[in-house]
Amino acid sequence: MKIPSNHILVIFGASGDLTNRKLVPAVFDLFEQNLVPDNFAILGLGRTQMSDADFRIKMKEGIQEFASKHNHDSTADDIDAFVQKLYYYAFNTKEESEYAGFKQRLLSLDAKLNTGNNFIFYLATPPSMYTVIPCNLAKEGLADEENGFKRLIVEKPFGYDLETAKSLNKDLLKNFQEDQIYRIDHYLGKETVQNLLVTRFSNGIFEPLWNRNYVSHVEITSSESIGVGNRGGYYEGSGALRDMVQNHLLLLAGLVGMEPPAVITSNGIRNEIAKVMQSLRPIKEEEVENYVIRGQYVDSTIKGVATKGYREEQGVNPESRTETYVAMKFFIDNMRWADVPFYIRTGKMLPTRVTEVVIHFKPSPHRLFADKSGMQHNHNQLVIRIQPDEGLLMKFGMKTPGAGFNSQTVNMDFHYSDLADAYLPSAYERLLHDCMLGDSTLYSRGDVVEAAWEFVKPIQEAWKKNNNIPVHGYPAGTWGPDVADDLIEDKRQTWRYPCKNLANDGNYCEL
Numbered sequence: 161m162k163i164p165s166n167h168i169l170v171i172f173g174a175s176g177d178l179t180n181r182k183l184v185p186a187v188f189d190l191f192e193q194n195l196v197p198d199n200f201a202i203l204g205l206g207r208t209q210m211s212d213a214d215f216r217i218k219m220k221e222g223i224q225e226f227a228s229k230h231n232h233d234s235t236a237d238d239i240d241a242f243v244q245k246l247y248y249y250a251f252n253t254k255e256e257s258e259y260a261g262f263k264q265r266l267l268s269l270d271a272k273l274n275t276g277n278n279f280i281f282y283l284a285t286p287p288s289m290y291t292v293i294p295c296n297l298a299k300e301g302l303a304d305e306e307n308g309f310k311r312l313i314v315e316k317p318f319g320y321d322l323e324t325a326k327s328l329n330k331d332l333l334k335n336f337q338e339d340q341i342y343r344i345d346h347y348l349g350k351e352t353v354q355n356l357l358v359t360r361f362s363n364g365i366f367e368p369l370w371n372r373n374y375v376s377h378v379e380i381t382s383s384e385s386i387g388v389g390n391r392g393g394y395y396e397g398s399g400a401l402r403d404m405v406q407n408h409l410l411l412l413a414g415l416v417g418m419e420p421p422a423v424i425t426s427n428g429i430r431n432e433i434a435k436v437m438q439s440l441r442p443i444k445e446e447e448v449e450n451y452v453i454r455g456q457y458v459d460s461t462i463k464g465v466a467t468k469g470y471r472e473e474q475g476v477n478p479e480s481r482t483e484t485y486v487a488m489k490f491f492i493d494n495m496r497w498a499d500v501p502f503y504i505r506t507g508k509m510l511p512t513r514v515t516e517v518v519i520h521f522k523p524s525p526h527r528l529f530a531d532k533s534g535m536q537h538n539h540n541q542l543v544i545r546i547q548p549d550e551g552l553l554m555k556f557g558m559k560t561p562g563a564g565f566n567s568q569t570v571n572m573d574f575h576y577s578d579l580a581d582a583y584l585p586s587a588y589e590r591l592l593h594d595c596m597l598g599d600s601t602l603y604s605r606g607d608v609v610e611a612a613w614e615f616v617k618p619i620q621e622a623w624k625k626n627n628n629i630p631v632h633g634y635p636a637g638t639w640g641p642d643v644a645d646d647l648i649e650d651k652r653q654t655w656r657y658p659c660k661n662l663a664n665d666g667n668y669c670e671l
């Protein structure tokens with residue numbers, strides 16, 4: 161693994177949760193693996209007044225709680241040595257006049273630590289700051305790469321819809337070049353998401369089958385067992401379509417659907433993902449109801465404990481129609497996937513947290529054992545488990561021992577946890593390290609983001625204009641509205657349910 165050049169990681173919004181829970185612990189994990197350069201610092205920025213010492217204490221707590229404990233036994237000394245690399249500067253990032261003071265602090269740190277004028281700016285701020293900060297950085301000459309690299313990491317959401325995404329991209333590109341911009345989609349940083357590419361393109365056995373001739377349909381699920389918690393305010397303006405589908409799930413579909421790139425380079429891979437996004441068959445506004453189901457969790461009892469409905473959550477409108485669940489069907493109109501349905505679903509307060517891709521293969525053309533076996537409608541499945549219990553599962557039919565020719569479905573199962581060296585770096589660890597190295601392969605490119613927004617646009621429009629499109633209530637702890645099953649074209653098939661409903665009442669009601 162390469163060690164990046166000396167640099168300073170500047171975090172805007174450093175007094176927020178993301179810095180404390182994800183970013184600093186991830187950099188600490190890199191530090192423990194000797195993957196940060198000798199001359200390195202994190203400069204945290206925020207409005208909250210804090211000294212370097214205060215910031216170090218706060219970050220130390222975050223590291224103790226959230227850094228990975230799997231690959232190293234960090235000692236208190238390690239943490240103390242690491243936090244010496246952390247600095248803090250309080251300023252109001254909305255005020256143009258305050259950037260000169262910040263620049264002075266940054267450059268004096270750079271001179272002291274000999275970090276070569278190499279800076280990564282991480283925007284861990286509300287999206288309203290995404291144009292203000294880069295513009296002010298550029299005015300101070302801090303986007304200029306003549307002397308040292310200048311990279312900008314932007315957190316999602318990248319816009320709120322197609323128009324705002326386009327205008328955000330336009331604004332960013334006024335001050336930074338596309339190759340300086342790193343749009344984080346943390347799903348791409350997950351080890352097993354990257355493994356999708358390796359599984360597909362390094363094995364002779366999968367790729368020949370990976371097309372319309374052998375695949376009946378593709379299913380992608382990303383379920384969460386928690387609700388919106390204290391993020392109700394944010395979620396009200398977002399909903400599952402923006403929060404999960406437009407970015408994480410469509411990217412997963414992109415990786416499943418893409419052609420092999422000529423070379424594994426940043427643009428090699430991203431060009432292929434972009435082609436998939438451009439090939440998504442548009443869903444007409446008037447047909448949205450036939451392709452997309454939205455739902456919202458209602459109060460329920462899970463394992464005997466009463467749980468709140470979404471409308472009772474803090475920061476949520478008691479009459480909210482924001483969706484906490486989306487299931488949809490779509491097609492990729494190209495030679496490989498013509499007429500193969502892709503089904504994706506995501507939701508909060510479902511029975512378990514699981515993200516998986518399931519490739520459903522067509523059944524054998526001649527069903528010798530069809531009548532006796534119970535395999536009649538069971539197709540082979542390849543389950544790529546992204547999280548938790550990361551791994552691969554192949555389901556196939558085998559003869560049931562004994563008389564006759566009955567068959568049963570059995571599993572060939574690989575778990576990452578079985579590997580001797582099973583350390584899976586966190587998504588942020590991987591992505592931050594890549595950015596430090598200047599590798600944007602696992603970051604979203606502007607055109608890919610826009611194409612994904614373009615695809616969801618008619619859904620957003622239909623939901624906005626047509627109140628008759630139902631928001632189906634589903635009891636927390638169930639797999640969402642039953643009507644989602646109607647999306648599946650082959651009526652002998654259902655979604656894959658990795659575990660049963662947990663709620664006592666499995667019915668759904670309409671809001």
Ligand code: BG6
Nearest residue numbers: 316346382384403404408515547
């Ligand atoms: C985030 C969403 O992008 O992804 C959250 O904003 C969601 O609402 C989270 O909970 C899920 O990520 P993961 O890694 O837990 O699957």
